[in-house]
Amino acid sequence: MLKMILLGFLNYTPMTGYDLKRVIDLSITNFWHAHHSQIYTTLRKMEAEALVESETEEQGDKLNRRVYHITEAGRETLHAWLAEPLDHLPATKNDHMVRLFFSAMRDRDTVLDELRIQRQLRQQRLAHYQNADLEHMVSSGAGDAADLDPAALLDRLRPDLGYWKLVLDYGIAYETLYIQTIDAMITWVEANT
């Protein structure tokens, strides 16, 4: 999966591992994440599989940048992956719900504390989503597309913007629901324990 994500971003423009880490953290971080260590090692594996190639940008006394670009084989792999519709529900994990499941054996106050903390964190994430301005993020170079000027970049990514907004809207709807759910949970715990 991470391989496909890296191919997905490299399909826009060549980037370093550092760039990829940043761009993931600025976009799909709440649907997929990876530490830099994993990204660097995965890129090496992908190069061995000929999905990407890299050139080291020599730059004097600074640390060299290793810039990766997607290969034709990489593009094919990416498109093959996207061509086959996902035919099962992605597995979800949610520590908080698991803990809630076992909460009859906990202190009432601990449960309430946890619910309030989670509520606040969800609220923060929601605010972050709501303040996100995709067009601005793209044109200010969040994607950092090499040698293009902001306007040209925005133009090239115009078709993507619609899908990115769909994903963002889902994030907003999800966090909103989660907060409502937590509120109902708090009310129930206060009344029934």
Added chain:
Amino acid sequence: MLKMILLGFLNYTPMTGYDLKRVIDLSITNFWHAHHSQIYTTLRKMEAEALVESETEEQGDKLNRRVYHITEAGRETLHAWLAEPLDHLPATKNDHMVRLFFSAMRDRDTVLDELRIQRQLRQQRLAHYQNADLEHMVSSGAGDAADLDPAALLDRLRPDLGYWKLVLDYGIAYETLYIQTIDAMITWVEANT
């Protein structure tokens, strides 16, 4: 995490690895899951850590059942884990949203197919949740609590039932929202691509 889940269930009653696999799949499966191979190996590790102990039930020509029970150290570990409120948002992963994010480079029909397939799967899960009858599941021995009769079992698990229902209600609300979101996505794709 899996260790805590196993402790959580063993805290109700002693069980085999097979039982634990089944009870997880009947309860929190949509918030956490594990293959039987992982459960068996994890139980062995937990026994080495003295969190659980096991006895092998000899039963003639049938395959022996290895019944695990929680130890005092296990109970302490479980309670310590539950006592500390979760202070960060659990990481989420969602292949479908990641794929949607990259969907500008896909065929319109592939995207729509995928959305419709995902919608159907979500609908099935929702129906499953809506048909779930917690009291019936407990009293008919889904938990399989050893030597207790259904009525006594239900009585003992009465305090848990409230929390289980909260988690179930969240599941219902989540799937409902997801289906609505997919519908909006389908509409958008049909109109704009």
Added chain:
DNA sequence: TTATCCATGTAAGCGGTTACATGATTAT
């Protein structure tokens, strides 16, 4: 001057998946 950003890696180890392997019992 202190912290953050840029930039890249290695290594140990745990978590988790997939596949292999076996075999009796019970339900359709």
Added chain:
DNA sequence: ATAATCATGTAACCGCTTACATGGATAA
């Protein structure tokens, strides 16, 4: 007769986290 359920394991491998390690450039 066939499939599903009960029941337990091993092994290879990949994914992922955590920690270690380094060092220049830039901003507060």
